[in-house]
Amino acid sequence: MSSIVYTLGQLAELLGATLRGDASRPIHGLATLQDAGPQHLTFLANAQYRKFLEDTCAGAVLLTPGDAAGYSGAALVIENPYLAYARASHLFETRPAVVAGIHPSAIIAADAQVDPSACIGAYAVIEAGAWIGPDVVIGAQCFIGARCRIDEGGRLAPRVTLYHDVRIGKRVVIQSGAVIGGEGFGFANEKGVWQKIAQIGGVTIGDDVEIGSNTTIDRGALSDTLIGNGVKLDNQIMIAHNVQIGDNTAMAGCAGISGSTKIGRNCMIAGGVGMVGHIEVCDNVFVTGMTMVTRSITEPGSYSSGTAMQTAAEWRKSAARIRHLDDMARRLQQLEKRLAAVTPDGDTASDA
Amino acid sequence: MSSIVYTLGQLAELLGATLRGDASRPIHGLATLQDAGPQHLTFLANAQYRKFLEDTCAGAVLLTPGDAAGYSGAALVIENPYLAYARASHLFETRPAVVAGIHPSAIIAADAQVDPSACIGAYAVIEAGAWIGPDVVIGAQCFIGARCRIDEGGRLAPRVTLYHDVRIGKRVVIQSGAVIGGEGFGFANEKGVWQKIAQIGGVTIGDDVEIGSNTTIDRGALSDTLIGNGVKLDNQIMIAHNVQIGDNTAMAGCAGISGSTKIGRNCMIAGGVGMVGHIEVCDNVFVTGMTMVTRSITEPGSYSSGTAMQTAAEWRKSAARIRHLDDMARRLQQLEKRLAAVTPDGDTASDA
């Protein structure tokens, strides 16, 4: 059990919720409806889990006024329980606290600037001309290339690489293993041999961005690769050179975006999606999992590709038929013509 | 040539095989049927390669009694040659030996505990409250977060990150670049802006687990992400927060499992498979390569999605037809109705 403890009354105040129950009850953590014990605060945010509400052992539940009406236990009543849970989660954060200062083993170029309130971890390397802003945390074993800028409140987990000329806004979180500013895949083919194109752009990342573990964002070939404010990138995402991502777009794990593609604002790109290069996706687009985006999207909405899962035996049949689908379509057309010759009134038959 | 050498007689004894041939013949390594020379032991485990048996130059072959009957050369006869090869492989391991002790450059928190039989590599960083068990090997440049536990016989390659509160069982192998315990993709949307949810769970990993290069396993949002005993994860796999994977399930490279999904025991998940979140996959399920699993699987068996490869020219036709498949299906239904009107006895015609 964590050593953090709040009373229900304190939590109600911190979260702006209406308390129903014993204000002095101590709460030591958060848990799901099913796992919670009397020492936990829980929440109901998804109708799918309402069935677990009645039997929860939680010390209190974050509930909408509507759900609270149907529940007799202790509750923190609030308009948006999920958002309240998001806020409460930070009260119980388990991440070790950091203290300002530079670990003696960090190697920092003479002309790099590190704000005194920043924390630089063990074996970090910071190159010439870099600027590390106030309250920035650079994890152990990070590499910060020449002339990088990390604005205030940034937090890099251990073992993050920034190549040279990566400019990062405020409050940006980068998980371990991420590589920002790597040299993109730029080659010119000369009689079958690939000639490398130097990647002389950088990367510009806005405020409040989150970048997941082992995600890679390549530097621009000429101008910068651009990540907008509030963008959230999950793990193992691949962002190629000169991609532009608009504000508040979220992208789930293993997505891959090819060079120079431009994605709008407030988009949601699901896991495993792939986009070809040099296309544009407008604002407010949702792309479902593992979709292959091969052309620009100019209308907001949801987009998909792929086929639904079947048993392998059924799938083998479907897959074989797909290969002959063009033939099937032609035969269908032929049948329609032949049947029309037999039954000239056929057009009236329709139940579709 | 490796400096390791065994006689055929020693190998027969070590592997529990019946020797047919010269017990004193020196064997310096393992090789495939095609590549093996007189100094090598080889094996036949796949009928597809039986054609190479006759002409192999190997010093000896691991064979079933049945295959041995049809081969005149030196053999180590055993019920399961592939398993015997697996065992023999460790006799010829080329990985440099490690010696117990802490490299002087490792930075270890004052209250972390390291068993005297453990080996801690250069520039490793071990944080407060961590426990490193007997015979554990921590490679160079690893980061071991606060309160992590690595039980006996674990082996971390260089450059592995464990965030805080990662608990690892016995004999777990983790390849380079893996990130365990990163912060999962948890955000609550507040009027278009993503608010971060602190990820306050940890990761619990069983015994005899293997985790591949650059694979990422996120920490739980509330409770732990759980990896069962004997689970084998290949490279570049993405395991999201609160996923649970049952004992002895194996997963090939580039698979991605979304949050809170629960996979059973003894499953085989092929390369590039993607699973949506919050579903359950029962025991003994085989999912073929690049399948998109969009719903729970409740019956053991094999599952697939996707389409078979074609030439790009044929594929363009199929892909175009698929977009009009719903229309085709309606027209087919219409034709059936119209034809039934013309030939009322049509139902008797069937050869499908």
Added chain:
Amino acid sequence: MSSIVYTLGQLAELLGATLRGDASRPIHGLATLQDAGPQHLTFLANAQYRKFLEDTCAGAVLLTPGDAAGYSGAALVIENPYLAYARASHLFETRPAVVAGIHPSAIIAADAQVDPSACIGAYAVIEAGAWIGPDVVIGAQCFIGARCRIDEGGRLAPRVTLYHDVRIGKRVVIQSGAVIGGEGFGFANEKGVWQKIAQIGGVTIGDDVEIGSNTTIDRGALSDTLIGNGVKLDNQIMIAHNVQIGDNTAMAGCAGISGSTKIGRNCMIAGGVGMVGHIEVCDNVFVTGMTMVTRSITEPGSYSSGTAMQTAAEWRKSAARIRHLDDMARRLQQLEKRLAAVTPDGDTASDA
């Protein structure tokens, strides 16, 4: 603005182009047709961008003789502008220069050999018996395993891992986070339990290879995994054990190649492609994005799988129909038979 500057006359000479314009004009960098100012050189290499030529503010444009005829501004006229741009890019490289020498914090085994012209970064670790050739750059925090060889002119970005016995040719570039020589996914199943197979092969990489950020190349199980000369691998690619890739083949991000598959020369493998193991792909094959390659390819040409993107609403209909495609095909066949019985001359109707 970069401090690098060339006159147009110098650039014409360096690139072997014919100058049309003021030879003394200073050029400080490269930019696209749209972004370029008077201080920039730009290029036209793709007909799609010809529309931007007329209004470019560039100081000069790399143009073919044909395009130059239709443009009145300053130009560097050359047969292949894209290749000329590739060459020019290196003149404006922003990557910090390196100087020969071993950083005092690098830990190098007593019997490892480092050429005096090589540059070894901070906190790099180089193990026993390794050989680092002339002009090689090893970035900060790299790990170079025992007996590795890196031939002249190699450049490893920070935080690259080479396991033991990785042999790398000349002028090879490896981006940050790449892991070469990790233990492949080799297990023998013994009554439901996976027994590890030691991976005792190494990795051999040819000359002029490029390996992207967080890409993984596993060591061979028995013999080496082989990467040919001039191969270009983008980010987050997964190359399993004993794969062989032929000379000058290029592979885009997130591709995954399963064990023992052999890919020919001069192939282009697009992003997100997956290949099963133990197949062969011949020379000069182009595989389009996210294709699942499930069988050998024996003819040069383009290959694809998957379905085209639709709106999610349309996609749901198509996906549902695909699951019943086998049924549709049978019904179509039945209709043809029944109609043939009604109209015996039906075979003459064809407009397909």
